[in-house]
Amino acid sequence: MKITSPxxxxxxxxxAKYTCDGENxxxxxxxxxxxxxxxxxxxxxxDPDSPSGTWVHWTIWNIDPKVTGIDENSIxxxxxxxxxxxxxxxxxxxCPASGIHHYHFKLYALDIKLYLPGVRADSLEKxxxxxxxxxxxxxxxxxxxx
Numbered sequence: 001m002k003i004t005s006p007x008x009x010x011x012x013x014x015x016a017k018y019t020c021d022g023e024n025x026x027x028x029x030x031x032x033x034x035x036x037x038x039x040x041x042x043x044x045x046x047d048p049d050s051p052s053g054t055w056v057h058w059t060i061w062n063i064d065p066k067v068t069g070i071d072e073n074s075i076x077x078x079x080x081x082x083x084x085x086x087x088x089x090x091x092x093x094x095c096p097a098s099g100i101h102h103y104h105f106k107l108y109a110l111d112i113k114l115y116l117p118g119v120r121a122d123s124l125e126k127x128x129x130x131x132x133x134x135x136x137x138x139x140x141x142x143x144x145x146x
Contacts, residue, residue, distance in 0.1 A: 001134040002032045003107040007072075014103060014140035020095035021144070025073035026058065031107060035133045038065035038109035042128060044121055047094065049101040056084045056121040057103065058091045061114050082118050089118045094142035105138040 007027040008014050016022040031041065041063035047055040059082035060075060067076050075081065086092040094103050110131045116124065 001034055001107065001109055001136040002030075003105055003136045003138045004030045004032075005105075005138060005140070006030065008140050011139050011141065014094055014142045019093040019142055022093070023073075024091075024093045024095075026070065026075075026091040026093075027140075028069065028072040029105065029107075029138070030069040031067065031136075034065050035109045037111060038133055040110050040113045041065055041067070042108040042110060042114070042124065043070070044106045044108075044124070045091075045103060046106075046121065047096070047101050047103050049096070049099075051097070056082075057086075057093065058084060059121050059124055061116070061124060065109065080114075080116065080118060082116075082124055083120050094140070096142065096144045098144055100141055100143040103140045103142060105140065106135060107137070108135045109133040 005027050018027040042061040045058040060079050062079050063076050081089045084092050111133055112131050114127050
């Protein structure tokens, strides 16, 4: 399974457009090689470099496994978004106080659909236990000067 973006390469810089310094919209993402047995996909975007611990920027689940990606500034039909560390549902782009941060776009293929309200990432991850068929990751970097 793979996750890529036409906006940035793995371990490349996330364009400012997709951060709090720009339009703060989600970047386009492309999914490929999804397992045939997958019933749904989950995307979790987080920043483990945050001084307060891993900062969750976006969670979205029940993505149809036939979906080949997510367009810029959109979400696939029929999906659910969770509450981020910004205290709201939906995408919140990179916005570090200073220095370089690594943003992990983690895609999971599950053997079930998840019927959860807009929960936080920890509850989502607990519900995924034992149901992960495959996973892929794309890392984007963003640097903010002091």
